[in-house]
Amino acid sequence: MNKFYDIYLDLKCKIEKYEYTTGSLLPSEKLLSEKYGVSRETTRKALALLLENGYIQKKQGKGSIVLDIQRFNFPVSGLTSFKELQQSQNIENETIVLKNKREKIPEFLAETLNLPTNTEAVSLVRLRKISGEVIIIDKDILLANIVDAVPSEAAEDSLYDYLEGTLGLNISYAKKVFVVESATPEDRAMMHLPEDSYVVVVKSEVYLEDTRLFQYTESRHRLDRFKFVEFARRKNSLI
Template identity: 30%
Template sequence: MINKQSPVPIYYQLEEQLKNQIESGILQPGDPIWSEREFTERYEISRMTVRQAINNLVHSGLLYRIKGKGTFVTEPKLEQKLTGLTSFTEDMQSRGLTPSSSIIGFSIVPASQNIATELQLKEHAPVYEIKRIRLADGKPMALEKTYLSANLVVGLTEKIVQESLYQYVEGALQLIIESGTQEIEASSASKEEGKLLQVPFNSPLLCMKRKSFLSDGKVLEIVQSSYRADRYKFMVRLDRGLF
């Protein structure tokens, strides 16, 4: 209920009411909320007040709008901790989700100067170039481009890539994946990215570049990923040390 006598702003009361309904499960992901007009008429408050509350929830990622259709509850974001090196498959399985991949490119190509440098190879050495859409429970989460030395990761096939690359490397090839580095920055979806990820053009993306190393110091892979910012977030634990 809205208490018009309360010193708490009405827009904030409405915002908290909707937030509580989402967090308690009364409103489920994908559910529509009332229109601005319905909120205005039922609570007898101004449209500007309703709009401010809804805008705040859209900006915080709890709601999203579809032009001409209305405002809906957002799917909860998946959180990836940045404290360990895990594959997408391992990450999704740990959340109880079913991971899968849609291969949009798989070939062996001569390494460009940049890729050769990154993989510690000679220029034009054969490398796998793998492009795929990463999905969780059938929903696109990220676009991923991976480069690996064809002389290091021998026998790689599309079928293996559709399952788990890390399991193949560690199981079949008996290579030990030891560490990795990751860079993250913000971007916006191109028309092609938007089509493949099923998001509007210019939607926010989280772009990640990962370099993974084997126990002998060799570079295993270079991975460039673009994650849907509405479905994914990264989390890192920070400890305050002594100075």
């Protein structure tokens, strides 16, 4: 692993744990280079990664200012598992598996994905609790020709740890759609929502490195518990 990337990860971790608070300055390039025992060029590469990923802003004559990382409460881009999300933000959580069954995929999904109606899949339904409240209902459909079964203990811990670590799948990218919908009776019952509530629904088609579709996910989020924010940095125009 490149040394600059190790430094980036260490600084990123310290910012996420608020060892460097929002609005504060990171140590100077000189001090960081001395702390990590590297050249200033290596330190600059680490800071450049923090800049690209929205952790700091550089200001001439002032240094590296730590940005508000709460913008990453739910990353819009990228493929982040719930376990990774809670670890990065120190969220007290619990996952309850309500359903873990092999069955034919729903007709709407067969039509949407242009798959035969008799296609079999592993169907998972999981409740995500944070601080004792159910705030997400996750519904996963994993095509059985790629994922034959998922142990419930793996679904409770980390589905992606199991898929990547145990099954050796190379998960690469996803197509995501974000919509706001009226809460269904199931949403209201599971998440203790009042009448006329809304939920944010993230629908994802997830693909392997070899471009095979293997997972469809529908995550239903309590609207009052999440911010969906993407960090965007404008690149200088070449025109």
